[in-house]
Amino acid sequence: MKNKQKQIQLRDVQDVIDIIGGRWRGAILASLCDKEKRFNELKRDLGSITPRTLTKELKYLEMNKLIIREVDASSVVTIVYRLTKHGKSLEPLIGQIVIWGQKHRKVVLG
Template identity: 40%
Template sequence: MRNRKSGYGCPEGCPVEGTLDVIGGKWKGVILFHLIDGKKRFNQLRKLMPGVTQRMLTLQLRELEKDGVVQREVYPVVPPKVEYSMTEFGRTLEPIILLMRDWGENYKKLTKKQPSEMKEIN
């Protein structure tokens, strides 16, 4: 885990802060979601996430690899072949990622409703 200069406001050692440090950010959750289905090459991930830049995808994958969540496998062939997959430890995040997907789908449905309908849910 990286040493953050500033935390999220939790006391030192807060487990929620540690989790957000690993999976937080715009692209990490999306990367992990796509890796749930299995190994992906770099360009496959780029096609699945057209809004991410090559540089940002590289940085996010490196951080996930450093945190032990994603594995990078380099094959000794020409042209070079690299595949990314979730580690066994990374697989422990699968239920969290799938719950985030479900929550996001529900949120989309709620935001399409009229404001008066949303008050009933709160």
């Protein structure tokens, strides 16, 4: 493989890590893989995230077209966040991450 191509691959890895990286983004996406969720629902799921951080991360993920914020017209209070089609395409990757994570825990602990 050419060197140029390798550089591009490294950049791809860095891009993806940027998207699913940080303390919360991967977990938010994983949580939304399960089903669409509301703000406080996500907050509870994630445990210790602050509302400030959750807001920021949701906006970031929306900007990157991975999730959408939907306001139910019938009521202003009903807002759900759900994965876009593009966001859903992350699901197998997240699945593999979970599997590897479980194996890794065994290797490092055992």
